[in-house]
Amino acid sequence: GAGVSQSPSNKVTEKGKDVELRCDPISGHTALYWYRQRLGQGLEFLIYFQGNSAPDKSGLPSDRFSAERTGESVSTLTIQRTQQEDSAVYLCASSLLGPGHNEQFFGPGTRLTVL
């Protein structure tokens, strides 16, 4: 079946503009995660969805960042008034919750460049 998809794959924007990043998880996966990865570094947790609710928003860096999810489907991450320090790859992952060990399946990411 299809994996996690993200769009756009690349986004170049000017400082101060808003951007919207999209994630389509694997069908049937109830959990969805957003991460940020700066060049050559590990993953920085942003937000977790269970269904369309977000029990953990603790990783969102500022109030310029927000995310929503429609049912157990697509999610969008919105960054308002982008800053140069927002430049990074934004990764989305989904997992099938239940008894088990929370294996996450990742999309290819959206590379965001803020000029």
Added chain:
Amino acid sequence: TQLLEQSPQFLSIQEGENLTVYCNSSSVFSSLQWYRQEPGEGPVLLVTVVTGGEVKKLKRLTFQFGDARKDSSLHITAAQPGDTGLYLCAGGRSNYQLIWGAGTKLIIKP
């Protein structure tokens, strides 16, 4: 605060050599996962270990979970250029939460 420490951060070796990457914590995890990430792609799960002392082998890769479930290692035998990538460990804490290490960037030179 980095709950999972990976070492080394960077490793560049010749094809055919052996190597070990470490993932250490003072916290106990219910499971430990290893992922590999190649440039331009998302991480891909290699293995999950769940029992203290568990050893899993995946071809030339050997994964071990510490007896106390606080640390893990990844050993690669006879490394090949195709092993090049960023290796990430992630510890399972609750039903959804994974704690991620910062990664080990591995380069295997032909």
